Amino acid sequence: MTGVKLLISDQRGVYIPHSFCKDFTSWKEINPEDVELCLRGPTEESYWDAWSDILDNAKFDEGGYTWKLYQDGDLFALCEDLMTDEERENFGFEPNEEANIDGFDDGQPDEAQEWADFDPDC
Numbered sequence: 001m002t003g004v005k006l007l008i009s010d011q012r013g014v015y016i017p018h019s020f021c022k023d024f025t026s027w028k029e030i031n032p033e034d035v036e037l038c039l040r041g042p043t044e045e046s047y048w049d050a051w052s053d054i055l056d057n058a059k060f061d062e063g064g065y066t067w068k069l070y071q072d073g074d075l076f077a078l079c080e081d082l083m084t085d086e087e088r089e090n091f092g093f094e095p096n097e098e099a100n101i102d103g104f105d106d107g108q109p110d111e112a113q114e115w116a117d118f119d120p121d122c
Contacts, residue, residue, distance in 0.1 A: 002083075002084070002087065003078060003081065003083030003084070003087055004076055004077075004079075004087050005067075005076060005077040005078075006074055006075075006076055007020065007069075007074075007076060007077050008020060008074065008075040010073035010074045014042040015042065017042075017047065017048075017050070017054070018038055018042070020075060021035045021038040021039050021054070026060065027058045027059065027069075028058070028059050028060065028061070029058060030054050030057060030058050031053060031054075031057070034050035034051075034053045034054050035050075035054070037049075037050035038050050038051055054069070055069050060077065066079065066081075067079045070091065078091060080093065083096070
């Protein structure tokens, strides 16, 4: 499972905040006043301030995981707990240090670590 979902393409331009507030109503921790401002459209004086507040605070819980918004042109939903190291790098996050090198957390050391600990003089 990937920790990155494209929600809205940057083709919608200045209407991304409006589209998000219109179509993605199940996100939580969003001030209803910010939603109302964004629904009025980009000519509203506080449109971008309201959108910034939504980007900073919006959360969506699914299957025990929390998703947050990230915009860099396109609007994405990101779940840091599900992101691969490649996704983390692409979005400017540090690698997940808790991730097991071989991708499996079986409680056993990785084969590479076993070889690193091997002392041929024993």
